[in-house]
Amino acid sequence: MAMEVEGEEMVTPGEVLGKASDVKAGRGAYLAPHNKTVYASLTGRRIVIPPSPASPDQRPTVEVTGHKAYGAVPELGSVVIARVTKVMAKMASADIMCVGPKAVREKFTGIIRQQDVRATEIDKVDMHLSFRPGDIVRASVLSLGDARAYYLSTAKNELGVVSAESIAGATMVPISWTEMQCPLTGQIELRKVAKSGG
């Protein structure tokens, strides 16, 4: 979609961007249901994105692009980068560090359960052979979880450990989807490795 900057319009929170029948609310904008008007929720530049020709809804999308955005919050289905902090028999704890391309300013806690490590042979998963504390893991948010932590899943091929250190302290090289090798000692360690990771 081509981005079209309409004029030099800067908006602040609360300013009217258009009617709900004319435009759709995108990032940095919200729809007030009581009077069907789209308002800005951030400070920044107003941007109108024309609809794609195939779309049945021919209203353009209006967004507000600010130079400051609050730190990312994990959402359902988003891909996160996390650091494993604790490995137990049935789950592993991880601190979420990035949500998609955005860094999290403050850490959020996530949990990878035994049944969410891989899609095959779920009963035979050994947590200690899948993760180690300190590993960097790519995972997707399965749900917002319980009151304690987000539930993360590494069941897809491109999810799993993307970076790990060996006992000798070197960053290991992935050699298969279950193995990583230390370049210094040649020692092979078992991990749930992400595809094209590392």
Next chain:
Amino acid sequence: MEFVSPEGLRLDGRRPMEMRQIRAEIGVVAKADGSASFEMGNTKVIAAVYGPREVPNRSQQISDQALVRCEYSMANFSTGDRMRKPKGDRRSMEISLVIRQTMEACILTHLMPRSQIDIFVQVLQADGGTRSACINAATLALADAGIPMCDLITSCSAGYLNSTPLLDLNYVEDSAGGPDVTVGILSKSDKVTLLQMDSKLPMDIFENVMQLAIEGCKAVANYIREILLENTKQLEYRRGT
């Protein structure tokens, strides 16, 4: 004591419907996610916003929206008497709650579930109208942090002395014992999110005083929008977009 002279001038030379000089600055605390300092005459307030961050106390976590917390404090040197107040005195707790409720009304909390937004407001110099200045500073700091808000909340106070409604009381006028009305509104949609009053006031005069305070809020909102837009343009200039 005479607060409005027969020529219609106040003790500091203002007309009854005139505000004190407003000054604001964005980004004054480097470590905070958003920060601002706000001055109304001799009242100086600094606000810092952290978040959205993880809720450290799990029992307070809300599963579908963000938790907003606010802490208000006055520096020991901010008044004429250097007072050593313990943390959590009644006035600070009341003003913290007022600021928190006011900010909760404008932050789109449902966009940031299970997270926490901390607002810290500190009064550096007090000369009347501190809670209005705190609310204005908090609004600026939230906008600086990029937290989505449905509108800008601004606040202003008004009073009634010598049979005259007065806008934006200073300390001497505030101490005179007359009624003091503090109003906070969403500036574009004209919704009242905060209304407090001391002393008694007849209904018809109260409406006049409140209307005056609302006009003060709109003047503050215009100034705040100018500050935000100017800051955004400078950021864009530096980024080269």
